[in-house]
Amino acid sequence: MVSTGSEARMDDAAGDVSTQMRALGRRARAAARLIALAPEARRNAALRAMAASLRDRAGPILAANALDLAEARAAGQNAAFIDRLLLDAGRLDDVATAVASVAGLPDPLGRVLASWTQPNGLRFERVATPLGVIAVIFESRPNVTADAGALCLKSGNAAILRAGSDSFRTATEIAVALREGLENAGLPSDAIQLVPTRDRAAVGEILKGLDGNIDVVVPRGGKSLVARVQSDARVPVFAHLDGNCHVYVHAAADLAMAREIVLNAKLRRTGVCGSAETLLVDRACAQTHLRPLVTALLDAGCAVRGDGETQAADARTTPASEEDWATEYLDRIIAVKVVAGLDEAIAHVERYGSHHTDAIVTAEEVAAARFLAEVDSAIVLHNASTQFADGGEFGFGAEIGIATGRMHARGPVGVEQLCSFKYRVHGNGQIRP
């Protein structure tokens, strides 16, 4: 009948996910305040200490991963799933290297985003500050635990990480290493907390915001996860649901450039959100460009679903249905349509697209400018592949995801996008008349 207070609390908590999660939220908020005020050097030292702990703790991490893998295999998961879940010594070292590299990014905090002086002498500064507490909900990739924790710490935020059931043991051991690194650098380990239960009710609690102790939720995973988070969250969400990206080959497009861009946009990697799903070819250049583009795609092993003109270009194509224009294949399939011109191209992208990433290929600046102005997507490109939709390619160093919302974070979400701001106002006794 004797138990320590600590054990008693654990027992209570385990019996009530809501209570447990709300306590976790309070600890995150308390840690967030300390992390927000930690100087850059200490945050960077913690990142390097986290990387060292990940390497030191390779034994328990890989052992936990082996258990997760065994469970996944027993459950009959497919090879792609197993590969996403798999950690080995090399991959874990890459994870540690990625965490340490975040220390090398410029400090996103304290940047003066704008400053000006009013006629009464008041000097205004808009300064970057942390957002607060960021919850990241992810599925089977174990590296997300470390990446997300590192990006949140760099930007002065506390992180609440919810791992998928499949990678729960691996994520737990990775989180132990991250927290050890924080402590070794003199920062509170509660700045990175892994949700300590597989109970799915924990996700519901996160989406309700843990009594105001979560400032933003970032879902990292498949479409059903993102859809649930977007529909149920009572706090802001940084995410995108679809990446139905387009390449529009305009009348004035250079054929060789168009072919390279289309093949890269579709096929470099088909499973990423920035991969192209629909090719629009201007009727004015269809005579010369359509067949070479379609043939190149088919020859590269990509299925082509086309409208009538596209089908006429190569017998290997199949008919596109209305649904194809709205489909994110994430596979070696592309929909191809001939459009009457720039207006129809823009209208098509606006009707069927997902406001993620869309490109025009043209030598005509005026057409490019109109496409870039009128297509209402987070990223619009001229003469470049849609596969550049990536925080690393933007020069952000790393990203926690890509957002298609119109608030705050849009496009790749790097450490700068994980910041809020405040106004600092400097006076010498000003009062308002």
Next chain:
Amino acid sequence: MVSTGSEARMDDAAGDVSTQMRALGRRARAAARLIALAPEARRNAALRAMAASLRDRAGPILAANALDLAEARAAGQNAAFIDRLLLDAGRLDDVATAVASVAGLPDPLGRVLASWTQPNGLRFERVATPLGVIAVIFESRPNVTADAGALCLKSGNAAILRAGSDSFRTATEIAVALREGLENAGLPSDAIQLVPTRDRAAVGEILKGLDGNIDVVVPRGGKSLVARVQSDARVPVFAHLDGNCHVYVHAAADLAMAREIVLNAKLRRTGVCGSAETLLVDRACAQTHLRPLVTALLDAGCAVRGDGETQAADARTTPASEEDWATEYLDRIIAVKVVAGLDEAIAHVERYGSHHTDAIVTAEEVAAARFLAEVDSAIVLHNASTQFADGGEFGFGAEIGIATGRMHARGPVGVEQLCSFKYRVHGNGQIRP
């Protein structure tokens, strides 16, 4: 049994607020696209045309206002309420002038917020774009209809305006004038729509987001309105619930400056969100500063609720309870507390404040820097009155409100804060390796 299609639609709509509101949302989205692409000159011409229409239509607007006023008087509303609701020729002219003046603000759209070139030659630009559709829910002040419509138009957004029941007739006539101005300038009148019903169910529909056709909701009114919107909205909200603002008189504060700032922060206008509600005095200067500050407040007609030391300073003070530290009086009342130093001052503000606006008075730069860094409020001031918490005073020209959220808009929300952004990427054939 014969009716036009249009009449039949109106009957259906009137019978179902949800259907009516969702149709209104679709019209707003369609108009938003056109407004977003309208050049600056046309948006400004529309603002001037709206101002002209407001003046031309003074007859019906003031007649509608007379009916609203009669209803309010019959319902026994108090003098302050009647004054907020009242329009006369002079006030209406001020409203029109304010709308026209928005045309003179710099164009917030198309601003290149950042630009850089990657080693592969890709040139990135982050460019300001409209948010889309903004819903503004307000109470009895009729000028909000015009101000909100003008700020949304300037920033390329469509507006859905929901007036309070009390000002419904006035707002309806003002909206007619605004829409006439839009049409006279060749822009779609549906860029500004007033919710055409007093039915409170319309607010619920707005908070659900009208099928994704609302991007942000701005509540303008009392605390209960803001609380309902913040609790029920499924879309982002730009707002603040409380303005429990502090002035901290630090040990190194000049007494004369502190007295001017405290009196102004508390008493210039007591009903605004930036008015000070608590004065913190450092124990190190209490001997010299406390009594003069408390006496000046009391002499100016402000009630003082204080801790023990404050009560000892002047017999006219009354005891402060725990609740007083958390109260936004919006009245000639202030809570006063002696604190042990900077740490206790910051801790007090963080515990009881509302992250709105807080000020330190001190001649010591190091103390000011710590206060400005560690107080987690949208606006932090050094040696200036908290009443500067205002978009006009910031130089924003006009504001639609003040936000205390950590996402996107924080502090005064002017036309720049009503913008989103996109990335324009310029290449010359780049593909991703």
